[in-house]
Amino acid sequence: MSYGFFGKVLWVDLANDDFREEEVPDKMYRQFMGGYGLGCRLLYERMLSRIKPLSSESIIGFFPGLLTSTVAPYSGRYMVVGKSPLTGTWGDANSGGTFGPAIKACGYDGILVIGKSKKPKYLSIIDNTTTILDASDIWGKDIIETEKILKKRHGNSIKTAGIGQAGEKLSKISGIANDKGRIAARSGLGAIMGSKNLKTIVLNGNKRVEIFNREKFYDLIKEHNKAVKIKPLSSMKKSFLGKMFGMVKSMRRLKIGMINAPDLMRTIYRNYGTSIGNTISAETGDSPIKNWSGIGMYDFPYEKSVNLSSINITKYKVKEYGCFSCPVQCGAILKIPELNIEEMHIPEYETCCAFGSLLLNKNLFSIFQINDICNRAAIDTISVGATVAYAIECYEKGLLSLEDTDGLELTWGNTEAILSLVNKIIRREGIGDLLADGVKIAADKIGKESEPYAINSLGSEIPMHDPRYFESLAFSYAFDPTPGRHTTASIDFAEIGSYDKFEKKVTLPKKRKKNINKKIEAQVITTGFHQILNCAGMCMFSTSFGPYPFIDLLNALTGWNDNIDEYIATGLRIQTLRQAFTLREGIEISQNELPDRVVGLPPAKKGPLKGKTIEYKDFYKKYCIRMGWNPENGYPLKKTLEKLDLEFVIKDLY
Numbered sequence: 001m002s003y004g005f006f007g008k009v010l011w012v013d014l015a016n017d018d019f020r021e022e023e024v025p026d027k028m029y030r031q032f033m034g035g036y037g038l039g040c041r042l043l044y045e046r047m048l049s050r051i052k053p054l055s056s057e058s059i060i061g062f063f064p065g066l067l068t069s070t071v072a073p074y075s076g077r078y079m080v081v082g083k084s085p086l087t088g089t090w091g092d093a094n095s096g097g098t099f100g101p102a103i104k105a106c107g108y109d110g111i112l113v114i115g116k117s118k119k120p121k122y123l124s125i126i127d128n129t130t131t132i133l134d135a136s137d138i139w140g141k142d143i144i145e146t147e148k149i150l151k152k153r154h155g156n157s158i159k160t161a162g163i164g165q166a167g168e169k170l171s172k173i174s175g176i177a178n179d180k181g182r183i184a185a186r187s188g189l190g191a192i193m194g195s196k197n198l199k200t201i202v203l204n205g206n207k208r209v210e211i212f213n214r215e216k217f218y219d220l221i222k223e224h225n226k227a228v229k230i231k232p233l234s235s236m237k238k239s240f241l242g243k244m245f246g247m248v249k250s251m252r253r254l255k256i257g258m259i260n261a262p263d264l265m266r267t268i269y270r271n272y273g274t275s276i277g278n279t280i281s282a283e284t285g286d287s288p289i290k291n292w293s294g295i296g297m298y299d300f301p302y303e304k305s306v307n308l309s310s311i312n313i314t315k316y317k318v319k320e321y322g323c324f325s326c327p328v329q330c331g332a333i334l335k336i337p338e339l340n341i342e343e344m345h346i347p348e349y350e351t352c353c354a355f356g357s358l359l360l361n362k363n364l365f366s367i368f369q370i371n372d373i374c375n376r377a378a379i380d381t382i383s384v385g386a387t388v389a390y391a392i393e394c395y396e397k398g399l400l401s402l403e404d405t406d407g408l409e410l411t412w413g414n415t416e417a418i419l420s421l422v423n424k425i426i427r428r429e430g431i432g433d434l435l436a437d438g439v440k441i442a443a444d445k446i447g448k449e450s451e452p453y454a455i456n457s458l459g460s461e462i463p464m465h466d467p468r469y470f471e472s473l474a475f476s477y478a479f480d481p482t483p484g485r486h487t488t489a490s491i492d493f494a495e496i497g498s499y500d501k502f503e504k505k506v507t508l509p510k511k512r513k514k515n516i517n518k519k520i521e522a523q524v525i526t527t528g529f530h531q532i533l534n535c536a537g538m539c540m541f542s543t544s545f546g547p548y549p550f551i552d553l554l555n556a557l558t559g560w561n562d563n564i565d566e567y568i569a570t571g572l573r574i575q576t577l578r579q580a581f582t583l584r585e586g587i588e589i590s591q592n593e594l595p596d597r598v599v600g601l602p603p604a605k606k607g608p609l610k611g612k613t614i615e616y617k618d619f620y621k622k623y624c625i626r627m628g629w630n631p632e633n634g635y636p637l638k639k640t641l642e643k644l645d646l647e648f649v650i651k652d653l654y
C-alpha cells in the first residue's frame, strides 16, 4: 500500500478524446516528491525536447504537492508545469485555494494533458467519472462567469481551474485560475491550455490518501496549531500600525525582515495580506519605481504611495478567506461600491507595485479595477504591469507614436491610459496585440533601441523586488531554470522566512553573510530545501510563521523516515532535473544577463540604493561548483547525475 499518494496519474489526450490512468512507481515519489518535482520527472521523460510549447505534442500537467489534501497547515498548493511559452525554459507556476486538494480527492497525484482538441472542451472528473465535454458555451467567458455556469451545471461543490480570455488568445503572459481568480500566473502556461482548446478542468471527488502514522501526524499538527496565535487587530493596534506607516520614511535605511516575529507575521498577514508592503517597500528600495529607473523617495514618495496603503485597501474588506488547511487565511474579498464591484480578491503586493510605483500611478481605484479584470482574464499582473511600463517608456522616448498606441497618451501615472492599455492587452486589440506576449517579444518587434526598457530575464518579466535590496535575487532571477521569478530559491528571501527557524532540522552555516564559501553552502542548502517545500505543496509565506515540524510530517505521512540531509538531496535532484530540462531545450542559462537597471549599472547616485551594483555571475560559478555542475556552462557533471540517480539525463546533455 502507498502512503501519502495514490501512485497514479491521469493522462488526457485531447486529440483523440481519450484518457488513461498510469501507475507511478513508489520510488519516483521518494526521489521527486510531488508537485513540480514529479511533474518535471514525467515531462522530462515523456515530452519531446525542443518542441514548440503551443504544439499538439506539448504536455501541460497539474500536480498537487505531496502534503496537499492533508490537514497539514499551509500545504494546499498545486503546480502547473510545462515548457514555458514565454521563456522556452522549464516552466512552472503555482496557486493556493482549493484546486490542489481537489486533484487528490479525485484519486490522482497529477493530471497530464497532451494533444489538441479541434473545438473548445473542458475536462470533468466528477464522482469517479471522467469525461471530455463541449466548452463552446463557456469559451470567451471570464473566470468568474465560467465558474458560475459550471457550478450551476455540476453542483456547488465542484472545483475548477482554467483559462480566461487571455489564455484563449494565446497570450504568453497568461495563467490558469482557480477559486474565482487565484492564478498560477507565471511562465505563460495559460497559453498552453488555450492552444489545446482546453477551457477548464472541473473536479469533484471524495478520495483521501492513506497516512502511514496517523496518530503521530495528527499529534504533530495539533501541537503546531496550539502554538499558532492569530488575533484580529484591535482598533488600538490598528491605529498604532497606521502611525507606523507614517514613519516609513525613517525605515529607508532599514532592511525590513520579520525574523523571529512569527506571531506578528501571522497577525499582519491575516489582517492585511501582502499589501502590507505597498508603502514600506516603495521607501526602502525593495519596490522598483518608474520601470526600474526611479527612486521611491523622490519619484513615488510616501505622500503618493500612502494612497495604496494596506489600511486604505482593507477598508473594503468584506470577508477573510484562505487556502485549504491554512490557519492564517491571508486572503480577503473586497467589495468596492464606487466601482460597482461586488466581490473581488484583495490585490497582492506584486499587483499593487506593478500598477503602482512601477508606473507612478497613485490611483487605488484603478489598481482595484486592473486587479479584477486581470484575475477574471487570468493574466499575470507582474508581466502586464512590466509590459505597460515598457510601453510608457517607449512612448516617452519616441519609439511609439500616438498613432501606434491607438491614441493613448502613455505617460507615467496616466490612470485612464493604463487601464485602457490593460484591456487592449487582454483582448489583443490594436497595440494590445503587440504587447500581449510580454516585453521581450514586443521589443523584438519594436526594435533594439527599446530593449533597455524591456525589463525581463530570458523573456520573463522581472517581479517587484529589487536585487539591490535583496541581493541574491539577482542570482535567482538570472539563473533559476525558470528565470525571472522571486519565488525561487534565493538566500536573502530564505533569511526573511528563516528556513532554519521554520524547520529546526535545517542547519545553515554560521557567519554566512561575511564568508563567501559559507554563503554558497547556505545557498545550496536553501536550493534543496526550497524545492521540497514547493513539492510538498507548502505556501512560501509559511516559513515566516514560526517553527513547523515539516520533516516529521512528511515522514509520518509516507513512512519514509528520511533525515533532513536526504530530503535536501531530494531537493537538489529536483533542481538538477529542472536545470537539465532547460539545458536540453538549448537554452544556455549560464550566459543569461539581467538588464543593467536591475543590478545597478550604473549605480544610483542617491536614495536608499545609492552606490549599489550587484555581482551575481561569479556567485553563480561558485554555486555551480558546489552543486556539481560545470561552472562555465551550468551543465550538471556526469558524476553528479550518476550520484543523484539521474543517469537518464546523460544521453541528452553529453
Ligand code: SF4
Binding pocket: 074, 075, 076, 096, 097, 269, 321, 322, 323, 326, 327, 328, 329, 330, 331, 539, 540, 541, 542
Ligand atoms: S498564508 Fe495565505 S497564501 Fe499562504 S496558505 Fe495561508 S491563505 Fe494561502
